[in-house]
Amino acid sequence: MMRVAVVQLSSGPDRDANLTHIEGVIERAAAAGAALVLLPEACSYRGELAPDLVEDRNGPTLTRIGAAARRNEVAVLVGGLWLDSGDPARPYNASVFIDPAGKVVAEYNKVHLFRLQSVDVSEDEGSYTTAGDQLVIVEFNGISFGLSICYDLRFPELYRALSGADVLCVPSNFSAVTGTAHWEPLLRARAIENLCYVLAPAQEGVSEDGFVTHGHSLAVDPWGRVLADVDGTEMAIVELDPAVLAEARAALNSPAEVAPHVYSRDVLRVVAGG
Numbered sequence: 001m002m003r004v005a006v007v008q009l010s011s012g013p014d015r016d017a018n019l020t021h022i023e024g025v026i027e028r029a030a031a032a033g034a035a036l037v038l039l040p041e042a043c044s045y046r047g048e049l050a051p052d053l054v055e056d057r058n059g060p061t062l063t064r065i066g067a068a069a070r071r072n073e074v075a076v077l078v079g080g081l082w083l084d085s086g087d088p089a090r091p092y093n094a095s096v097f098i099d100p101a102g103k104v105v106a107e108y109n110k111v112h113l114f115r116l117q118s119v120d121v122s123e124d125e126g127s128y129t130t131a132g133d134q135l136v137i138v139e140f141n142g143i144s145f146g147l148s149i150c151y152d153l154r155f156p157e158l159y160r161a162l163s164g165a166d167v168l169c170v171p172s173n174f175s176a177v178t179g180t181a182h183w184e185p186l187l188r189a190r191a192i193e194n195l196c197y198v199l200a201p202a203q204e205g206v207s208e209d210g211f212v213t214h215g216h217s218l219a220v221d222p223w224g225r226v227l228a229d230v231d232g233t234e235m236a237i238v239e240l241d242p243a244v245l246a247e248a249r250a251a252l253n254s255p256a257e258v259a260p261h262v263y264s265r266d267v268l269r270v271v272a273g274g
């Protein structure tokens with residue numbers, strides 16, 4: 001069994017203030033017995049990109065959260081921050097796993113960049129972010145965590161490629177417009193089809209630049225049951241139980257069967273009815 005904290009935030013444009021709040025959250029999660037604290041996308045800064053917001057491993061976000069992890073002896077998934085990609089105008093949107101010693105052990109750079117043109121929202125993340133192409137699974141205390149971020153959720157083949165992971169992490173800053181219709185069904189589908197836990201810490205409220213978010217940080221078990229749905233800006237504490245994983249996988253497809261399937265040939269296209 002592993003106890004984890006799924007944290008909901010409403011981060012603003014003051015990085016120092018966000019980090020101070022996060023330090024308190026990590027301390028409270030550790031006091032509640034969490035071994036791992038999952039933070040949402042854009043956790044230490046939410047707003048417009050500016051050059052001084054692009055960080056490296058020695059930047060304020062990873063330094064301060066790393067120190068908090070070490071102080072409280074917990075692992076932390078920093079859901080999303082702008083990390084240097086070599087192109088100052090287009091950083092990565094990265095999710096970073098920090099171990100209980102405060103050390104960065106893995107970095108996943110968001111592969112699928114958000115693009116939405118609707119009546120209420122117009123966003124093109126690819127215009128200011130470099131896409132990654134490396135998928136990452138982190139093994140921690142005997143449980144494996146597959147990394148992804150937000151809009152990746154819409155690409156089931158990414159999660160299929162991660163399958164075998166016990167937990168899929170989807171830290172997010174999901175829009176209210178799309179979240180109302182898509183958030184919960186997509187998260188539950190990823191859990192059901194891959195027979196694994198899905199943990200999705202999210203932002204709630206309205207960001208300074210006017211992006212209205214859905215909130216509803218969710219924890220879903222390998223049978224698709226919602227274990228927690230966070231309201232407000234605190235956290236849900238959830239137990240990950242290897243027995244629940246084993247039971248779901250014994251009942252339906254085994255981990256081997258949910259591994260990416262290679263189909264034998266091109267789709268056969270048939271015209272019916274003349």
Ligand SMILES: O=C(O)CNC(=O)[C@H](CS)NC(=O)CCC(=O)C(=O)O
Nearest residue numbers: 042047114125150151173174175178
């Ligand atoms: O800009 C940042 O600070 C970090 N990046 C984000 O918050 C991104 C781009 S705005 N948000 C999403 O991917 C939401 C996806 C979504 O809402 C959907 O798929 O419907």
